[in-house]
Amino acid sequence: MIAKISSTENLGGALGYNFKKVEKGEANILLAAELYQDREGRYTMEEVLADMEALIPKKCRTKKTVFHCSLNPHPDEKLSDETLMQIAKEYMETLGYGNQPYIVFKHNDIAREHIHIVSLRVDGEGKKINDRFEKRRSKQITDTLERKYDLIPSSKVTDKAMKETPKIDTTRGNIKEQVASTLRMVLKHYRFCSLGELNAVLSKYNLAVEEVKTEYRGKRYDGLVYVPTDDKGNKVSTPIHASDIGRGVGYAAVQNKMQKSKQMVKPLIPAVRRKVLEVMRTSPQTEERLRQRLEEQGLCVVIRKNEGGRIYGITFIDDEKGIAFNGSRLGKGYTANKFNEYFSNPEKNPFLDESLYGKIDTTFQQQMQTIQSDEQESDNLVDELIDDMVGESFSSSGNDDWKEAAWQRKLRRQSKISLQRRKR
Structure with a gap:
């Protein structure tokens, strides 16, 4: 189960998005806590909005007072309404929102049933609910709920x-x-x-990305194009500009993802470096043997060569953790030149040099214990980034995510237009 949390100041937009689904018969209200219910036992958009707004102090210093979360079980899960209600209650209670007013919607407009929760990030006195390491704590909660209710782990979705x-x-x-x-x-x-590093991952799917720089009327523009390739990396089709594909794949978006990744993946470097070193110290002799040995360690390698056969780039990919490291990012001793040096003369293995790489562990088991320890410590540090990138959708196309995001943007625009009209 994957949780996607967001914060906003637009309470009407968050509630409106979900109540519109209810009106269309694409969602229903599962649960409401600390909110007004009319005589017929119904909850309406106007009453819930007024009720929640009344609970936000006028002189509240917190701008983004709204908590909006979606909880997404695996697509193959078929959970009863009672189970979903209990999961929502336990999730909110453990995350620290148990005493807050909140409303839970079950969406059924797509094959993947999921729930949305709207609540407030401040209490009646205007004090903000603790959101320190919120996404990391959320991941720990959903992992616990998966075990408790015997749900399909969210990691299976990625696989x-x-x-x-x-x-x-x-x-x-x-x-x-x-x-x-x-x-x-x-x-x-x-x-x-x-x-x-992105290109190394894309090459597994016969795709490449290229940066395009242009100048128009003295102003510089940066962009990306994506090019289908064959198994050898040769272009086989016309490049497609990022703007023709859609949001999230353009220059600014990709640059933003790279910046976010830099700090978050640092804790993973020692474990990957140690795995590569263990393999190279066994003197794999050939590139094919190197690939086989790295696969045993959970890594795949992408080697790039020039026309003369010289290695000018090497990237290590961990599919399970979803990371890609150029050799140079692991350290000076793991650059493309170092691997080119080795394969040019395998009899002279530079990775055995203790002055450069440290002492050789006495047993493979000792080394693997150290690797596992490093990985356990680093997993929690990357959870928050993974949650940000995973999003809500489990479908192969991802179109449902884009539809929901577009609908939320439309509601926000409508809310702003309405507010401007009122001011006039």
Whole structure:
């Protein structure tokens, strides 16, 4: 089960989005806590909005007073309303919103049933509910709920999306649609700090990204284009500009993801570095043997060569954790030049040099224990970033996410227009 949390100052927009679904028969109200109910036992948009607004102090210093969350079980889960209600109660209670007014909606407009919760981030005195490490705590809560109610783990969702995403095949047509689907999966599930690392991941799906710089009327513009390739990395179709694909895949969005990733993936570097070093100290001799040994460690490697056969780039990818590291990011001893040096003369293994890489552990078991310890410590640090990137949708196309986001933007615009009219 995956939770997607957001905060906003637009209470009307958050409630309006969900009540519009109710009006269309695409959602129903499962539960409401500390909110007014009319004589017929119903909750209306106007009454819930007025009730919640009345609980927000006029001189409240917190701007984003609204808590909006969606809880998404695995698509294969078929949970009863009673179970969903209990999950919502326990989730809100454990997260610290148990005494807050909140309302729970069950959405059934798509095959993947899920619930939305709208609440307030401040209490009756205007004091903000503690949101320190909120997304990290939320992940821990959903993991606990998965175990308690024997739910399909959210990690299975990521694995399924990766396995079911095919390579780009230009002979099947709908190239832009194929590219968009692949990009949504990759940008959602992988962390990368450079376009080179992103390209290494995309190459697994016969896709490449290129940066385009243009100048118009003295002003510089940066952009991205995506190019379908064959298994050898050769271009096989016309480049597609990011703006023709949609939100979230353009230059600014990708740059933002890279900046977010840089600090969050740092704790994972030691474990990956140690795995690579363990493999290289066994002297794999050939690139194919290197790939096999790294796969045993849960890593895959993408090696880039020039026309002369010289290695000029190497990237290590952990599909389970969704990370990609260029060799240089692991350290000076793991650059492309170092691997080129090794494969040019495998008999002379630079990775055995203790002055550069440290002492060789006495046993493989000792080393793996250290790796597992590092990974356990780093997992909590990347949970928050993973939650941000995963989003709500489990579908292969991701269209449902985009529809919901577009609808929320429309409601916000309508709310602003209405407010401007009132001021006039």
